[in-house]
Amino acid sequence: MEKRPIKIAIAGNPNSGKSTIFNALTGGNVSVGNWPGVTVEKCEGCSVYQGHRVTVVDLPGTYTLDAWTLDERIARNFIVEEKPDAVVAVVDAANLERNLYLVIQLLEMGAKVIIALNMIDIARSRGIEIDTDRLANALGVKVVPTVAARGEGIDELRQVIHDIGRTPITPRPLQIAYGEEIEQAITRISTLLTAKVAETEKRWWALKLLEGDTGGDNFTEAEALARTIRAELEQRHKHDAQSAIVERRYGFIRGVIRECVRTRPGISRALLISEAIDGVVLNRWLGIPIFFGLIALTFYLVFVLGTPLSELIGKLFALIGQLVSLTLSAVAAPEWITSLITDGLIEGIGTVLKFLPNITILYLVISLMEDSGYMARAAFVMDRFMHLLGLHGKSFIPMIMGLGCNVPAILATRTLETRKDRILTILVNPFMSCSARLPIYILFTSAFFTRGRFVVLLSLYLLGIILAVISARILRWVFFRSEEAPLIMELPPYHAPALRTVLRPTWFRTWLFIRRAGTVIAPAVVIIWILARLPWGVAYASAESLLGKIGGLFAPLLKPAGFGYWWAAVALIAGVVAKEVVVGTIATVHSTESGRLTEIIQSYFTPLSAYAFLVMSSLYLPCVATFAAIRRELGWRWAFFTAGWTLLLGWLIATGIYQIGRLIL
Amino acid sequence: MKRLSELDIGEWGIVRSVTGKATLRRRLATMGFIPGVAVAVKHCAPMGDPRAYELLGYCLSLRQEEADLIEVEPLPVYPLSTAPPGKVKVVGIEGARGVRAKLAQLGITENTSLVNRATPAGPVIIELSGKELQLGRGVAKKVKVTVIPEENGKATD
Ligand SMILES: Nc1nc2c(ncn2[C@@H]2O[C@H](COP(=O)(O)OP(=O)(O)OP(=O)(O)O)[C@@H](O)[C@H]2O)c(=O)[nH]1
Ligand SMILES: [Mg+2]
Numbered sequence: 157m158e159k160r161p162i163k164i165a166i167a168g169n170p171n172s173g174k175s176t177i178f179n180a181l182t183g184g185n186v187s188v189g190n191w192p193g194v195t196v197e198k199c200e201g202c203s204v205y206q207g208h209r210v211t212v213v214d215l216p217g218t219y220t221l222d223a224w225t226l227d228e229r230i231a232r233n234f235i236v237e238e239k240p241d242a243v244v245a246v247v248d249a250a251n252l253e254r255n256l257y258l259v260i261q262l263l264e265m266g267a268k269v270i271i272a273l274n275m276i277d278i279a280r281s282r283g284i285e286i287d288t289d290r291l292a293n294a295l296g297v298k299v300v301p302t303v304a305a306r307g308e309g310i311d312e313l314r315q316v317i318h319d320i321g322r323t324p325i326t327p328r329p330l331q332i333a334y335g336e337e338i339e340q341a342i343t344r345i346s347t348l349l350t351a352k353v354a355e356t357e358k359r360w361w362a363l364k365l366l367e368g369d370t371g372g373d374n375f376t377e378a379e380a381l382a383r384t385i386r387a388e389l390e391q392r393h394k395h396d397a398q399s400a401i402v403e404r405r406y407g408f409i410r411g412v413i414r415e416c417v418r419t420r421p422g423i424s425r426a427l428l429i430s431e432a433i434d435g436v437v438l439n440r441w442l443g444i445p446i447f448f449g450l451i452a453l454t455f456y457l458v459f460v461l462g463t464p465l466s467e468l469i470g471k472l473f474a475l476i477g478q479l480v481s482l483t484l485s486a487v488a489a490p491e492w493i494t495s496l497i498t499d500g501l502i503e504g505i506g507t508v509l510k511f512l513p514n515i516t517i518l519y520l521v522i523s524l525m526e527d528s529g530y531m532a533r534a535a536f537v538m539d540r541f542m543h544l545l546g547l548h549g550k551s552f553i554p555m556i557m558g559l560g561c562n563v564p565a566i567l568a569t570r571t572l573e574t575r576k577d578r579i580l581t582i583l584v585n586p587f588m589s590c591s592a593r594l595p596i597y598i599l600f601t602s603a604f605f606t607r608g609r610f611v612v613l614l615s616l617y618l619l620g621i622i623l624a625v626i627s628a629r630i631l632r633w634v635f636f637r638s639e640e641a642p643l644i645m646e647l648p649p650y651h652a653p654a655l656r657t658v659l660r661p662t663w664f665r666t667w668l669f670i671r672r673a674g675t676v677i678a679p680a681v682v683i684i685w686i687l688a689r690l691p692w693g694v695a696y697a698s699a700e701s702l703l704g705k706i707g708g709l710f711a712p713l714l715k716p717a718g719f720g721y722w723w724a725a726v727a728l729i730a731g732v733v734a735k736e737v738v739v740g741t742i743a744t745v746h747s748t749e750s751g752r753l754t755e756i757i758q759s760y761f762t763p764l765s766a767y768a769f770l771v772m773s774s775l776y777l778p779c780v781a782t783f784a785a786i787r788r789e790l791g792w793r794w795a796f797f798t799a800g801w802t803l804l805l806g807w808l809i810a811t812g813i814y815q816i817g818r819l820i821l
Numbered sequence: 822m823k824r825l826s827e828l829d830i831g832e833w834g835i836v837r838s839v840t841g842k843a844t845l846r847r848r849l850a851t852m853g854f855i856p857g858v859a860v861a862v863k864h865c866a867p868m869g870d871p872r873a874y875e876l877l878g879y880c881l882s883l884r885q886e887e888a889d890l891i892e893v894e895p896l897p898v899y900p901l902s903t904a905p906p907g908k909v910k911v912v913g914i915e916g917a918r919g920v921r922a923k924l925a926q927l928g929i930t931e932n933t934s935l936v937n938r939a940t941p942a943g944p945v946i947i948e949l950s951g952k953e954l955q956l957g958r959g960v961a962k963k964v965k966v967t968v969i970p971e972e973n974g975k976a977t978d
Contacts, residue, residue, distance in 0.1 A: 219851060219852065220851045222847070222848070251877070251878055254853055283950065368843065368844070398843055398846065398847040398850070399847055402847060402851055402855060403850065403855045403856065406850075406853070420950060420951060421908060421933075421935045421949060421950065427932070428930060431932065434863070434873075435864075438865075438866065440865055440867055440869070443866060443867050444867050536871060536873065537866050537867065539866060539870075539871050539882075539884070540866060540868045540870055642845065642884060643883065643884050643887075644848065644852060644883060644887070645881070645882045646879060646881055646882075647881070647882060
């Protein structure tokens, strides 16, 4: 048996279940959700069958190999350029006609294709019966029926992958009859293709050029010919060659479907329910109120349900702190060790982890939205509104995701078509308050705004959104005046979120938060603690400590905003590492003072300056991870621009609020 | 002949042609907007734009701008009592809640497809999910159906 490592790609239409199949094959943990465009990055895993390993690559979904968006390009380039040994085409059986289009393109290309006929449970419930043997014969490929969400058919699929991936035979490309004129054109273009193209691939390249794709420097001559032929055909028929090719492919698919598919008249319950929900959610008048209602409900749950739980965790950490300091004094540990552990680590980490319940609830709700199918609806309902702001309906999905964490949200912009939309959506994303900012909000609102707490919180989120909107308008006006991208977006049927697909990402994201407590917050807190004790002999966390000196440098800048304390400056600076660290730092710095943390900050802030601080910490500077994500997607320039822009706005608005508030109050 | 943007919610039409820029035309074509395909308007966002359509058994959103480029031939709508024989699709049900609920119990709601036996008199006989059902003429009159061509999607030469 051959020892060469085999690489298999998983391709298919968006939302056909590719990532679910990938996870089932490899035991991986990539995110799954019920809207087109969950996966935006290729992801490698490994499937083992009878001791043999195969590398499996999950790709973003794509309807065609034409590739209109960045995520589709990632998928196309992988299939076309990196030439995997075989492609598992995941096909949504309930949506066979449109899904087969991509399969046809793959077959025309000459790829070695295995069809995973997924979601047959849904197809069956809609009365669609597919004869898999006939389908396999008609297309000349292996077809494995699967229900990936329940793990059915995965073993068979794994076996087929390992068998096919290892056979060295390459299939003959599928040939569809395109009618006399186009066939002639294909022949004419083929003759111009240089020897760089293999004989079997010539037809595919000719078609590609005729469809208007570019082939790079190799084919300038053939490309020019393709262009003239297109113009000729257009003149003669008032009908372009590109659409004619697409129509022929669909004609072929129709033939295949007639042979292999039987549909019983009727309608499935699930589809009925889905349509009934859409009747309400997408209603002309109710759509937007429902959306805002859902968001309000989310935050209500986060705060009202989360707070008692978080108080519990707070008590737990206080208990741990007392126990540890008792133990330490019992073993007569040196003062500085006791201080490092209790003042630094336990206080700093405890204050952050306390907010775990709130954050978990937020993630749970976001996961529910993702898996139910509501995300695409939100984009649909808000499209017009976003349009007014100079953004695209699809920009809305990254903005909702930003409420969880800005980093995946920034990656999610890859589903946007124009660079303009992508840049704008990325630049405004840091204004969406991520979950790491929740601890700051909760700590300060509970200290200062016991009565109007919910309103204050809402105002912070709203302020972020309003600034995102204004920024988008300004940036668009200054930098971009290109044309609009169409909103061609699939709305998948709702399904009841599966417990597993909701709890898994919730747990995963929560776990990341907990892990960050160890990997980011703990080191940050230790550094803060060290700086607070240096130079040797100085009183802990006094203005004379190194930490106090550093903070003191920046404190005057914050004075106009009402919180010109050195430790506030330090907290904000440290918060750039990760926003939770703001609260961790404040706790560490004040750990030796008596009283609860809320009482301590009450002694420094007035409600007005506290509000200014909240505004500042919600707006100023993206965290390092977000900065890096922006840099990766758009480059240094835009990353620095975002940092500068958010800092400027944050400072101006915090200062404005404080100064104006002082005049009024 | 109408534009897709001019169809009302619930109406069906057959795509006849798509105009506009070549890239957009090709893109719409790959999503299924090719001559002969049946399309229905399903939902409409606030302010009337964008709208959601059903075609090839799935749901897709388009802005009115794009829907303007697509020419369709609206399909005639009949009461089930006088509909032609063969496979028909329910596009609407008139009448009070009671009627709708009763029909829903039989499995007949908007979007159900069924086979009409087209009896000239007496109760209307239909076939649904492999079973035969009888409906009174009066009720059948309230069920609006349309005939979606079987050859839907075949390339026109
Ligand atoms: N009923 C049913 N649902 C499935 C099946 N396979 C996947 N799903 C669900 O379909 C949705 C889409 O699954 P994903 O794996 O995220 O799809 P994808 O193809 O990776 O999507 P993109 O990354 O957006 O292209 C999820 O909500 C899954 O739970 C199946 O066989 N039956
Ligand atoms: Mg995916």
